[in-house]
Amino acid sequence: MKTHTLTVNGKAQQVEAADDMPLLWVLRDLLDLKGTKYGCGQAQCGSCTVLLGDTAVRSCTLTVSQVGERSVTTIEGLSENGDHPLQKAWIAHVVPQCGYCQTGQIMNAAALLRRTPSPSEADIEQAMAGNLCRCGTYNRIKEAIQSAAQ
Amino acid sequence: MMPTFPFSKNKPDQQHTSTIFAPSRRDFIKISSLAGGGLLLGVSFQCTGKGKTSTFSPNVYLSISTDNLVTIIAHRSEMGQGIRTSLPMIVADEMGADWARVQIVQAEGDEEKYGNQNTDGSFSVRMFYEPMRKAGATARHMLIRAAAQKWGVEESSCTAEKSMVVHAETGKSLTFGELAAEAQELELPDQESLQLKDSGSYKLVGKDVPIVDLEDMVTGKAVFGADVRLDGMKVAVIQRTPVVGATMASYDDKAALAIPGVEKVVPIKGSGNPPGLNKPLEGLAVIAGNTWAAIKGREALEITWDLGENASYDSRSQMESMLKSTLAEGRVRRNRGEFKTAKSTASRVLDRSFQAPFYAHATIEPPAALASYKDGKMEIWAPTQHPQWARDSVAEACAMEAADVRVNVTLLGGGFGRKSKPDYVVEAALLAKETGMPIRVQWTREDDLHHDFFHAHSAQRIVATLDAQKKLSGWNHHTVFPSIGATSNPEELHPSDGELGLGCIDFPFEVPHIRIETHESTAHTRIGWLRSVSNIHHAFAICAMMDEIAEARGVDPVEQALELLADDAKLDFAGEIEGDFGNYGESLEDYPWETKRLKNVIRRVAKEADWGKTLPEGHAMGFAVHKSFLTYVACIAEIARDESGTITIPEVHYAVDCGIGVNTDRIRSQFEGGAIFGTSIANTSAITLKAGKVEQHNFDGYHLARMPQSPKKIYVHLIDSSRKPTGVGEPPVPPLAPALANAYYKLTGKRIYQLPFSMA
Structure with missing residues (x-):
């Protein structure tokens, strides 16, 4: 066990955790930030996506010791009042069905828009291909990203 | 219960x-x-x-x-x-x-x-x-x-x-x-x-x-199964039997207990064989202060298993024997006319076999449940589709009265039938009672894929006969798959009446000679129900076969479906079906089987998709129609192949008669999602077992349709109706795979007889 200092949603946090504990479990079990979801543990499904700086990462395979100085943003820190353009677009298009994968989808889309503010349909498909949705909300996700980008 | x-x-x-x-x-x-x-x-x-x-x-x-x-x-x-x-x-x-x-x-x-x-x-x-x-x-x-x-x-x-x-x-x-x-x-x-x-x-x-x-x-506040927290709560990750029915001979937990955060290792007695639908598998639970420690602790366990009778099970061999069994006479479950006569006088006989694999539910939220036992009372928080069965199963497993068990239902991160089975809830309850600590059982993705209640793999053979006028004169459908019932009762060797009622026995087309037969098979893993259940493989075989029959007759498949539904009628299959026709638990008086409504969705989908229109080079459309859960659905899928050979699905059209639509947006979303769920079934997913063990471990082995492989546009055309409302969660799934298979044939000249087929 070691003390790790992390910056999560703009706030410095200290956690006691094994070096190899994935950031996902640090967030969920130690910091009580449960909007980030476990889906596969192997960066296959994207449910655990958070931002590291401006980049989308799979928090299930990123260990706490690899985070370093970089700031972590989770769904809880994406916007003050749940009013990020993507969150608003997700609501306008009624994207979620069960909702479980959606926080990861939104975080992944947020990184896409920071990198590519006006993505083409092909850009969206390529960027979002790592995020699984078993309910099958992909087309509304695509529409929501397109409308948030406008 | x-x-x-x-x-x-x-x-x-x-x-x-x-x-x-x-x-x-x-x-x-x-x-x-x-x-x-x-x-x-x-x-x-x-x-x-x-x-x-x-x-x-x-x-x-x-x-x-x-x-x-x-x-x-x-x-x-x-x-x-x-x-x-x-x-x-x-x-x-x-x-x-x-x-x-x-x-x-x-x-x-x-x-x-x-x-x-x-x-x-x-x-x-x-x-x-x-x-x-x-x-x-x-x-x-x-x-x-x-x-x-x-x-x-x-x-x-x-x-x-x-x-x-x-x-x-x-x-x-x-x-x-x-x-x-x-x-x-x-x-x-x-x-x-x-x-x-x-x-x-x-x-x-x-x-x-x-x-x-x-x-x-969209803000991360929604509470799913793994999101409830209690003071003093511990997390359990369980190593379950790798082969259904295996028992633990011995174990060594020293290395696991040495991992910081791991507090206890507790065995769970399994149900053995048959595994049952509501009981835990045999296992060894690692209980820790956090999820990661429990996962690592489990990896450090050393367990010797007595693998038991399923250790020699191979799903591919079973598939071979199921296919072979369809060549013999089976148990006749529906009979009209005399199929043998139709065959002996036929101008042409089409004899085709179809295969579909085991499927896992793969809800993105794997099973999880939290249990707290205090003063003789058990309180549970779980993402369950069936809280009452969970409650009764917990009471039974923990030797308690149901009145002392409370089951709180969280949101479910997907269900599709997996989360009706309460095995994971019972695990949490047993551990909470044993340790006196609030315990959250967390399944990993590997646990989920290895220990699901799978949709059964299936073999089917359909023999169709054409008479001298090229009319469809005979339909002989053989179906064989391990029954859900066999998970509790190994004596159940044939598909049940209920399972046949799911899109097989109620073959609606007007054919003079019909013979539907089943054959024996046994279950060697846990079989359950998955979104639309046996309709999945039945609709695939029937709708693909009908397309091939239309081609052999030189008629359009949409026209053929309308022709064979003939006059408006209320079907009751009277005198033809051995056993019960379930009609999804409703009487035929309340919910008649109406060919008029089926024809109506066929005409509507053909109109909306502009069936028969000239498509761009490299594009093709396929048609399928299938009623399930009392809802009438017709589907047309368009596929396209680009210069690199990559196949995509530009459009799917559904016409749907589900009676009165309550929340039309959620009806459409169920069909949008159902088309994508169906794409996984058609194209990407399969579970296989070797030496009794599941061979797929995560999403790199059990593939789900991702955004680029999914239909780009899904149009849902609702019939304006004042009839009693019927279901929409499951009916989108069955017709999608055959619609794609039929489109694939038009595009490539290659018939699909086996799911999943990779269109890539």
């Missing part, structure tokens, strides 16, 4: 009746933790058996507080289908409530209070549409009466809108909240004379209404 299968929700001798009653405030507060004065109503939705009425069982509660908030209890599980929105919408609309002032409270699992809560089989709206309307209408009548008495006016001159009763002549108005206390003192209106609104005056029903959990879901 017996499990309720999705296709047998009630026994045929039972009837449903519903009544409205005024519960005591204490009772209501007890069940809902709500306080405050106001109007309270319950709906009692009873099953009446042969000559006897079951005990008083209030299902659904609604209340109106003096601060003008309407609270509606949602007693069905929310897993993405939108039921926490759709049922309350019906109540609110009948009441005239302001939707913005309605709150939804999730009910715990309790059959006495809520009646059937088994959220499965696409029947929530079907079962509860009328009781919800009556509940809303009752409240509206009482509120109007309270206002009319206060103002000294006729009730008929008052209206209820936006949570207010208004008297238009005088312009007087009072909110529901202001009337609630007085309404509570009134007699309940006579249920028989209760006036329900006509559908034209609905403000919510029949419209697109956003789901009530939307904001929580």
Whole structure:
């Protein structure tokens, strides 16, 4: 066990955790930030996506010791009042069905828009291909990203 | 309590009746933790058996507080289908409530209070549409009466809108909240004379209404199974038997216990063989202070297993023997005419075999459940489709009374039938009782894929005969797959009547000679039900075969389907079916099998997709039609191949007759999602077993359709209907795979006989 200092949603946090504990479990079990979801543990499904700086990462395979100085943003820190353009677009298009994968989808889309503010349909498909949705909300996700980008 | 299968929700001798009653405030507060004065109503939705009425069982509660908030209890599980929105919408609309002032409270699992809560089989709206309307209408009548008495006016001159009763002549108005206390003192209106609104005056029903959990879901506040926290809670990750029925011979937990954070290692006694539908598998649980420590602790376990009789099981060998079995005569389950004569006089015989694999549910939220045992009482928080079965199963496993077990239902991160089975809930309960600590059992993805209750793999053979005029004269369908029933009873060797009722036995086409046969097979892993169940493989074989028959006859497949549905008729298969025709638990009087409605969706989908139009080079369309869960669905899928050889799905069209549409947006979303779920089934997913063990471990082995492989546009054309509402969760799935397979043939000249087929 070691003390790790992390910056999560703009706030410095200290956690006691094994070096190899994935950031996902640090967030969920130690910091009580449960909007980030476990889906596969192997960066296959994207449910655990958070931002590291401006980049989308799979928090299930990123260990706490690899985070370093970089700031972590989770769904809880994406916007003050749940009013990020993507969150608003997700609501306008009624994207979620069960909702479980959606926080990861939104975080992944947020990184896409920071990198590519006006993505083409092909850009969206390529960027979002790592995020699984078993309910099958992909087309509304695509529409929501397109409308948030406008 | 017996499990309720999705296709047998009630026994045929039972009837449903519903009544409205005024519960005591204490009772209501007890069940809902709500306080405050106001109007309270319950709906009692009873099953009446042969000559006897079951005990008083209030299902659904609604209340109106003096601060003008309407609270509606949602007693069905929310897993993405939108039921926490759709049922309350019906109540609110009948009441005239302001939707913005309605709150939804999730009910715990309790059959006495809520009646059937088994959220499965696409029947929530079907079962509860009328009781919800009556509940809303009752409240509206009482509120109007309270206002009319206060103002000294006729009730008929008052209206209820936006949570207010208004008297238009005088312009007087009072909110529901202001009337609630007085309404509570009134007699309940006579249920028989209760006036329900006509559908034209609905403000919510029949419209697109956003789901009530939307904001929580996009901000990370929504509470799923693994999100509940209790003081002192520990996390358990369990190493389960790698082969169903295996037992633990010995184990060494020293290395596991040495991992920081690991506190205990606790064995769980499994059910052995047969595994059953509601029991845990044998396993060894690592209990730790956090999930990661429990995962690492499990990796460090050393276990010696007695693998038992399933250790030699190979799913590929079973598939070979199932295919072979279809070449012999089987048990005849439906017979019309004399197929053998049709065959001996045929001008042409088409004889084709079809295969489909085991499928896993692969909900993105793997099973998880939290249990706390204190002072002889068990409290559970779980994402379960069937809280009552979970409660009873926990009580049985822990030798407790069901009354001492409380099951709270969280949101489900997908269900698809997996989360009706309560094995993971029982695991948490056993561990909580054993350790005295609140325990959250967390399944990993590997656990989920290895230990699912799989959709059974299947072999089918269809022999079709054409007569001298090239008419379809004979249909001989053989189907064989391990039955769900075999998971509890190894003697069940044939598909059950219920499973055949799922899109096989009710082959609707007008063919003079029909013979449907089943063959024996055995279960060596846990078999369960997955979104649309046996309809998946039955629709694939039937709709692919019909396409091939149309080609052999030189007719268009859409025209052929219309031709073979012949005159408008109500099918009853009388005298042809051995055993029961389930009709999804409904009588044929209430829900007739109408060829007219099937023809109607076929014509509609052909029109909307512009079937027969000239498509760009490299594009092709395929057609399939399949009724399931009492909903009539026709589907046309378009596929395209680009210069690199990559195949995509530009469009899918569905025409749907599901009776009255409650929340049209959620109907469309179920079909959008169903098309993508169907794409995984058609194209990417398969579970195989070797030496009794599942060979796929994560999403790199069990592939799901991702955004680029999914249909780009999914159009859902709803038939405007005033018929009784029927299900929409499952019916989108069955026709999708054959529609794609038929399109693939048109594009490539290659017929598909085996799922999944990779179109890439």
